[in-house]
Amino acid sequence: MLEKLKGIILKYVDADPAAVTPEARFVEDLGFNSYDFMCMVGEVEEVFDVEVQERDAVKIKTVQDALHYIESLQ
Amino acid sequence: MIYLCRLPDPFSDCVPGGRRLLAHAAAFGLLEAGLRAEYGLDSGRLWFERGDCGKPALAGFPDIHFNFTHCAGLAACAIAPAAVGIDAERVGPRREPVMKRAYTQEERLWIERSPDPDEAFFRLWTLKESFVKAVGEGLGYGLQRVPIVLGDGPRVSCGRKGFHFSQRILWGTHVVSVCTGPVPAGAADRTGMEEELAWNKTDG
Numbered sequence: 001m002l003e004k005l006k007g008i009i010l011k012y013v014d015a016d017p018a019a020v021t022p023e024a025r026f027v028e029d030l031g032f033n034s035y036d037f038m039c040m041v042g043e044v045e046e047v048f049d050v051e052v053q054e055r056d057a058v059k060i061k062t063v064q065d066a067l068h069y070i071e072s073l074q
Numbered sequence: 075m076i077y078l079c080r081l082p083d084p085f086s087d088c089v090p091g092g093r094r095l096l097a098h099a100a101a102f103g104l105l106e107a108g109l110r111a112e113y114g115l116d117s118g119r120l121w122f123e124r125g126d127c128g129k130p131a132l133a134g135f136p137d138i139h140f141n142f143t144h145c146a147g148l149a150a151c152a153i154a155p156a157a158v159g160i161d162a163e164r165v166g167p168r169r170e171p172v173m174k175r176a177y178t179q180e181e182r183l184w185i186e187r188s189p190d191p192d193e194a195f196f197r198l199w200t201l202k203e204s205f206v207k208a209v210g211e212g213l214g215y216g217l218q219r220v221p222i223v224l225g226d227g228p229r230v231s232c233g234r235k236g237f238h239f240s241q242r243i244l245w246g247t248h249v250v251s252v253c254t255g256p257v258p259a260g261a262a263d264r265t266g267m268e269e270e271l272a273w274n275k276t277d278g
Contacts, residue, residue, distance in 0.1 A: 014093040034213050035203070054213075
């Protein structure tokens with residue numbers, strides 16, 4: 001699942017692929033802005049066939065947070 | 075005052091992450107230059123702190139507010155005597171999932187009926203973002219809670235008393251929006267806040 005999410009992440013930010021680790025923070029480490037993040041959430045919904053609630057999305061700070069959240073929806 | 079500079083994409087694309095690093099450095103450089111020009115502050119003597127929701131602030135100077143933004147090809151910074159938020163985006167194809175999540179039905183209709191729906195999409199997005207950044211809450215505030223009304227003229231309203239917006243479309247490719255909150259009573263400098271901050275644009 002990490003590799004799949006990593007592929008999505010790298011479509012939205014100009015980051016070093018090696019930097020996309022579970023511990024990486026979306027804003028501080030990977031350089032996401034709000035728009036990139038919202039777009040990525042939309043693609044995550046499509047690719048993983050889940051529905052992300054906005055109140056949950058804003059609590060996701062790291063790649064690991066996102067993986068745990070997606071797993072909890074599946 | 076609002077400070078903007080255009081960023082050279084080809085140069086910063088040489089290394090992974092280079093575009094982001096260059097944009098961040100440029101935005102910080104604009105802040106340093108602005109603080110020096112407006113307040114005579116030397117960046118070497120400044121400390122930065124973060125508010126409850128992570129919004130950066132200048133430690134020891136509660137009357138000086140600032141905010142950054144950067145996107146592909148542009149970095150910007152706003153400095154004001156009241157809460158301020160700034161957001162910039164390069165206009166591209168509008169995205170339907172974001173439309174559904176962030177915009178009210180009235181806003182979606184306004185976008186679709188606009189002569190340039192993609193530009194309209196980013197005009198609204200940056201206005202909403204500038205507001206939630208001004209109040210210091212970011213996306214957690216809920217973008218649908220910031221209904222933007224754009225008239226035929228230059229006036230923009232979000233239904234919140236004391237908040238003023240300003241917007242520029244630059245080079246036909248980028249949209250930049252700024253929101254300033256109510257100026258605290260007793261703030262040392264109220265110049266220009268009743269209408270809009272001045273724009274200081276640098277090419278290259």
